[in-house]
Amino acid sequence: MALVVQKYGGSSVADASCIKRVAQRIVATKKGNDVVVIVSAMGDTTDELLDLAEQVSPLPPAxxxxxxxxxxxxxxxxxxxxxxxNLGHEARSFTGSQAGVITDSTHGKARIIDVTPSRIREAIDQGHIAIVAGFQGVSQDTKDITTLGRGGSDTTAVALAAALEADVCEIYTDVDGVFTADPRIVPAARKIPKISYDEMMEMAACGAKILHLRCVEYARRFNLPIHVRSSFSTKEGTWVVADPYNEGTEMEQPIISGVAHDRSEAKITVVGVPDKVGEAATIFKTLADAEINIDMIVQNVSAAATGRTDISFTLPTADSQTALAALKKIQPQIGFESLLFDDQIGKVSLVGAGMRSHPGVTATFFAALADAGVNIEMISTSEIRISVVVGQDGVDAAVAAAHRAFDLDADQVEAVVYGGTGR
Amino acid sequence: MALVVQKYGGSSVADASCIKRVAQRIVATKKGNDVVVIVSAMGDTTDELLDLAEQVSPLPPAxxxxxxxxxxxxxxxxxxxxxxxNLGHEARSFTGSQAGVITDSTHGKARIIDVTPSRIREAIDQGHIAIVAGFQGVSQDTKDITTLGRGGSDTTAVALAAALEADVCEIYTDVDGVFTADPRIVPAARKIPKISYDEMMEMAACGAKILHLRCVEYARRFNLPIHVRSSFSTKEGTWVVADPYNEGTEMEQPIISGVAHDRSEAKITVVGVPDKVGEAATIFKTLADAEINIDMIVQNVSAAATGRTDISFTLPTADSQTALAALKKIQPQIGFESLLFDDQIGKVSLVGAGMRSHPGVTATFFAALADAGVNIEMISTSEIRISVVVGQDGVDAAVAAAHRAFDLDADQVEAVVYGGTGR
Structure with a gap:
């Protein structure tokens, strides 16, 4: 009998009728499988609780x-x-602590360090459906209740599935799967039937919100298949696996799996940094000490005449003020000339394992952007990704142009790359 | 440094501003004391949760x-x-399980079987204020979360106070303490400054809702002083102690401490029970098997002519239908004639340790009822209590008449019994 781990997010359990619908789905899965379910808080509950907290304290202890x-x-x-x-099946709910989700003590964004699901195993063995609270655990050192932060319920699901050696971890959401681009921007975007962990991680890191980076990392480490699908239909969604193209009927893998975009970052440029060893290190050490996560970094070639260079980087817009303040403090020490700040940017990324073996992807991408009249401000690449920073008002055009340039638009792709199977 | 355990009920923490007010009170107590706080759910939370449960299942698993x-x-x-x-003090919250409240496995009305408050002790030793969830524990056998049922938060408070060897357990409520009668019925009722565990238990069992029987029983077992007081004032409330009259300035103890009443019971009469050994046993065994708590029982003297007798008893009105059905089943076996049912009754009880040494209490009580035109249907007594069942429309008159007859009305009492100290 297969063991299926399912995760339902807040919108899937927003009210009593949603909960009853999810219950039916779980019971249907239970016919022929063992089932463990990870669930988030109902709809707006978290926001309501945060609102209550704010009413009693401006800065509540973590x-x-x-x-x-x-x-x-x-x-x-x-x-x-x-x-x-109520549907006649035995179900037992367990807190993160009861389910053996052991974390470090970093309240609000704890990391899972171990999963000891003996009570869950016991419930399965007794034929019960186990329901586990997502997003939470218990700290190893202090035995205090912790939360895992953003993407926490997905991570709980994958971690528990790995510990239980489940056959699949199904992540239920309100869309049909992972798409080649945001359908709100590219109406011709289509569902990706299969994608590799590496590609999914790049997509997640580049703004695709459907799965959190942490949860994909975790799944890759344990080689656990993730099935992202809609809680509103029984259609197949997107499978995230180690090697999606080595099996089945696909003739060749697509060059580009998808186009991701992200409007949540801002750009800071440190102008006129003396071109000496260690200056960049000091700058990024300062930002790291302020707990700011830097994304892209670009350093221009030093202008020989001045012996100075400009360093640009992107970061979450929310961290901008902290970063600017930290940098101003070290201005006398470093001796840079000024700081430029721009929060009207967006990042557009092409992700695809196929680009390893297809030269010319960058050229095609940049030509498409040029044709669309979009100016490139920064560039960053990995083996399976090309990201560019553009003006925020150019994001939609850039995504649509790239999607078209790489033949991802639905009509073409279904016929060409996937041989018309529709999967 | 004294250790004070405080319990705040749902109405004391109904919203953010109530919670902030309670926090100030706790911080004020912390000046000079160690403090452990037991708290109930906010205002209507429990009802809202029950409503949600009802929406997903008509009979949710316990x-x-x-x-x-x-x-x-x-x-x-x-x-x-x-x-x-937010007021600058360190506070840490603990679930029942974390606080070491160990119970049996009877979900919905679990009994505390042990309290192992090592984490609470540790928090106190570190100078923190410990906040503990009332009403809940963890079962010894299954490690499942349990609730203690009615009066559960008070019981948590007393049990934890006993385990921590606290100096006092303060129970905060929305009235000033325990009154000689319900002030809505007897405007001249006054606050009782001190009362014994035994009297308080009789009061609780007879309908005084301010403290639950279980919590007073627990306090008596560990000789833990309870101070019932208002969360809206700093006035002294009612002290519940072992021997309230053996200290201080009181010249003599009052004969009657208070008049309690209860409208939540009904009366069933089994008519024409053959007067044979074991028939009453069969009747009450049947009711016990149906898990019905019987309160008062009265059996009339057998009428020699018929060899039959009538047995009346009172029980929670909510259990009436179950009881009647169980009795009808054994009618052929017992051979009683019929069942009478009356839910228009009320119980009025006089409670006072002083009645041990004062003859004539019953006579005064019954005369007062007669003068008030109230007919007595059943009588039951203990060493420190006299209860009568009357028609429900006679309850108010009976309470007022008894209160007056025993000089409990405010003007007289403050002067006569307590020597004008007002305590």
């Missing part, structure tokens, strides 16, 4: 915020277990 | 209902800890 927020999953998981019981 | 309901205290305790932190 430990207590975690205690507060974890009540959200406690409610949804108990209700889901009740709804399943 | 284990899952407990999981659901315990999220209520999780929210209030975290918010309270935040509000205290």
């Amino acid at each position: 430990r207590e915020l975690d205690m507060l927020l974890t009540s959200g999953e406690r409610i949804s998981m108990a209700l889901l277990a009740m709804a399943i019981a | 284990r899952e209902l407990d999981m659901l309901l315990t999220s209520g205290e999780r929210i209030s305790m975290a918010l309270l800890a935040m509000a205290i932190a």
Whole structure:
């Protein structure tokens, strides 16, 4: 009997009728499989709890915020277990702590360091459906309740699936799977039937919000297949696996799997940095000490005449003020000339394992952007990704142009790359 | 340094501003004391959660209902800890399980079987204020989350106070303490400054809703002083102690401490029971098997002519239909004639340790009822209590008449019994 781990997000359990629908889906899966379900808090619960916290304290202690927020999953998981019981199946809900999700002590963004799911295993062995609270765990050192931060429920699902050696981890969402581009920007975007962990990680890191980077990393480490699919239909979604093109009927892998974009970053340029050894290191050490995650970094060639260079980097817009303040503090020490700040940018990324073996991808991409009249401000590449920073008002045009240039638009692709199978 | 355990009910933490007010009170107590706080769920939270449960299942499993309901205290305790932190004090919240409240496995009405508060002790030793979820624990056998049922938060408070060897357990409520009668019925009722465990238990068992029987029983076992007081004032409330009259300035103890009443019971009469050994046993065994709690029982003297007798008893009105059905089943076996049912009754009880040494209490009580035109249907007594069942429309008159007859009305009492100290 296969073991299926399913994860339902907040929108899938937003109210009683949603919960009953999810319960039916779980019971249907239980016919022929063992089932473990990870569930998020209902719809707006987390926001309501945060609002309450704000009413009693402008700066609530992180430990207590975690205690507060974890009540959200406690409610949804108990209700889901009740709804399943009402359909005649035995279901038991477990907190992260009861499910053996052991984390470090970093409240609000704890990392899973171990999963010891003996109680879940026991529930499965007794023929029960186990419902587990997503997003939460218990700290190894202090035994305090922790939360995993963004993407936490997906990560719980994958970590638990790996620990239980599940056959698949199904991530339910409100869209049909991972798309070649955001369908709101590219109406011709289509669902990707299979994608590799590496590509999915690049997509996630570049703004595709459907799966969080951490959860894909975790799945890759344990070679656990993820199936991203809609909780509103029974259609196949997107499979995230190690080697998607080595099996089945596909003749060749697509060059580009998808086009991701991200409008949440800003750009800072440190102008006139003396071109000496260690100056860049000092700048990024300062930013790291301020706990700012830097994304792209570009350093121009030093102008020989001045002996100075410009260093540009992107970072989450929310961290901009902290970063600017930290840099101003070291201006006398470094001796750079000025700081430029631009939050009207967007990042557009092409992701595809196929680009390894296809030269000319960069040329095609840049030509498409030029034809669309989009100016490139920064460039960064990895083995299977090309990202460019453009003006924020050029993002939509850039995504659409790239999608078209690489024959990803639905009519072409279904026929050409996937041989018309529709998968 | 004294250790004070405080318990705040749902109405004391109904919203953010209530929580902030309670936080100030706790911080004020912390000046000069160690403080452990037990808190209930906010205002209507429990009802809202029950409503959600009803929407997903008409008969939710008890284990899952407990999981659901315990999220209520999780929210209030975290918010309270935040509000205290915002006043500059360190507070840490703990679930029942974390606080070491070990129970049996009877979901919905679990009994505390042990309290191992090592984490609470540790928090106190570090100078922190510990906030503990009331009403909940963890089962010894299954490690499942349990709830303690009615009066559960008070019981948590007393049990934890006993385990921590606290100096006092303060129970905060929305009235000033325990009154000689319900002030809505007897405007001249006054606050009782001190009362014994035994009297308080009789009061609780007879309908005084301010403290639950279980919590007073627990306090008596460990000789832990309870101070029932208002969360809206700093006035002294009612002290519940072992021997309230052996200290201080009181000249003599009052004969009657208070008049309790209860409208939640109904009366069933089994008419024409053959007067044979074992018939009454069969009747009450049947009711016990149906898990019905019987309160008062009266058996009339057998009428020699018929060899039959009538047995009347009172029980919670909510259990009436179950009881009647169970009795009808054994009618052929017992051979009683018929069943009478009356839910228009009320119980009025006089409670007072002083009645041990004062003859004539019953006579005065019954005369007062007669003068008030109230007919007595059943009588039951203990060493320190006299209860009568009367028609429901006679309850108010009976309470008022008894209160007056025993000089409990405010003007007289303050002067006569307590020597004008007002305590």
